[in-house]
Amino acid sequence: MNYKLSFTYLYLIISLFVFGCGGPAKEEKKKDGPASSISLHVGDEKHFTIDTKESVISWMGSSLEGKHDGYSYISKGELLVENDQLAGGTVEIDMNKSEGPGHDKDNNLINHLKSPDFFDVEKFPFSTIVITRVATINGEHKTVTGNLTIKGIKRPVIFPARIQVEGGTIKAEANLTIDRTDWGIRYKSGKFYDNLADKAISDSIEFNIKILAKK
Secondary structure (H helix, E strand, O other): OOHHHHHHHHHHHHHHHHHHOOOOOOOOOOOOOOOOOOOOOOOOOOEEEEOOOOOEEEEEEEEOOEEEEEEEEEEEEEEEEEOOEEEEEEEEEEEEEEEEHHHEOOOHHHHHHHOOOOOOOOOOOEEEEEEEEEEEEEOOEEEEEEEEEEOOEEEEEEEEEEEEEEOOEEEEEEEEEEEHHHHOOOOOOOOOOOOOHHHOEOOEEEEEEEEEEEO
């Protein structure tokens, strides 16, 4: 048997296999970001697209040691208008883009809020507000009913808002206060843990929502 010839054939077969499969990877593919939790009605005249650069949600929580506030940002969303009045909509909040004091996205407070103790953003990267009903109190002043989903838990919410619909633009400002434990966020809650003393954290979180939407 010609061992030299056999070795040549073996080398050719291995070479074809390696190059046929694209060869060894030079670098790992970059991981895509988390998929959005909602889809929009693109091209529908009744739906106004939220301008994410001009819209923001500020938040505030507190403990006996003091208050903490910051910002979260809307990743996408839309508002539904019928008969020149707000009738519905969906707002998606990117939980990875929260900021704390000094508008810093990477500090001990923000990193802790992103952890499983609070919002567990690696597992639940988005929160959503879905508007199901809007009732007029007086002129621009409304009562908004909807569903708020945090950490995969959906709960009904009702909150006051001021809404202006002018031509191709909607300006909305709303205030919403929630009990975080209703969404499974129990870290240092006096309802569930004893003997916290001055380490207890308030169950209330206040949100101020400012939205600009356009056709």
